[in-house]
Amino acid sequence: MLMWLLIALLQAIPLRYGDVVQGTITDEQPAMVYRFTGAVNDLIVIEMRSVDRSLDNKLHTPVLILRDSSGNVLADTTLQYTLDDAVLIAQLPYTGVYDVIATRDELLDYKAVGDYTLSLNRIPRMLPDEPLMIDLLYTDIVYYAIWMTDDSFVLDYQHLIGDFHPVVTVNQLIPERGGLRAVGMIYGRSMTQAAMTISGDERFYILTLAQSPLDYVFDEASGSVILTLMNGGGYRQS
Incomplete structure (x- = not known):
């Protein structure tokens, strides 16, 4: 209750797509409020990353909350139980103003x-x-949105060059948590080409490319891949 009273007193900081801003969570001010304007059906990603990347990082449990202009909570990352960073993904229900609360x-x-x-x-x-x-x-x-225009689609993957092999994951959105649930994945340190077919009744999926939790890459590893999306269940050799 005290947290929401504090948030109500805070002046919202303007935010636009593409912005990166800095902030600080303290015991005296455990939350910051940001405000942006979005359009209906926009798929958005909000990332709150701790500046301290060491094991001594004290911002160990950041939390993001997305609210509409009436103060209704649309998504809350608390139950993601993430460490150091918080990521909130959402589909906006209408065109208008939204608040992002960065807290703990x-x-x-x-x-x-x-x-x-x-x-x-x-x-x-x-x-x-x-x-x-x-x-x-x-x-x-990296995030991409796949909007369904058929009852299934094929995702073709090619690893071109480099020593970094990302895990490519097709995800469903968990709206209330602002998180993702994996429904398909491509990964292999020696894999140069693969494809997967996804079928279902979702309106859209979120595609992510990232380091696999099974990898422990600390050097400046990099790589280049090509992804091709094809409607329907058939696979064609590229």
């Missing part, structure tokens, strides 16, 4: 404090039959 898990005895960066981006759409070349560093997390 207040239920923990050891309260998180520290500096962070916060970014807001609209997730780009991946178009059928248009090969997409992506250059990646091992620290990158």
Whole structure:
């Protein structure tokens, strides 16, 4: 209750797609409020990353909350139980103003404090039959939206060059948590080409490329891949 009273007194900081801002969580001010305007059906990703990347990072449990203009909570990452960073993904229900609250898990005895960066981006759409070349560093997390135009689709993967092999995951959105649930995955350190077919009744899926949790890459590893989206269940050799 005290947290929401504090948030109500805070002046919202303007935010636009593509912005990256800095902030600080303290015991005196355990939340910051940001405000942006979005369009109906926009798929967005908000990332709150701790500046301190060491094992001594004190901003260990950041939390993101998305609210509409009436104050209704649309998504809350608390139950994702993430460490160091918080990521909130959402589909906007209407065109208008939204608030992003950057805060911490207040239920923990050891309260998180520290500096962070916060970014807001609209997730780009991946178009059928248009090969997409992506250059990646091992620290990158890349998002694409796949809107269903058929009852299934094929995702073709080619690893072109480099020593970084990302895990490519097709995900469903978990709206209330602002998180993702994997429904299909391509990964292999020696894999140069693969394809998977996804079928279902979802309106859209979120595609992610990132370092696999099974990898422990600490050097400046990089790589280039090509992804091609094809409607229907058939696979064609590229």
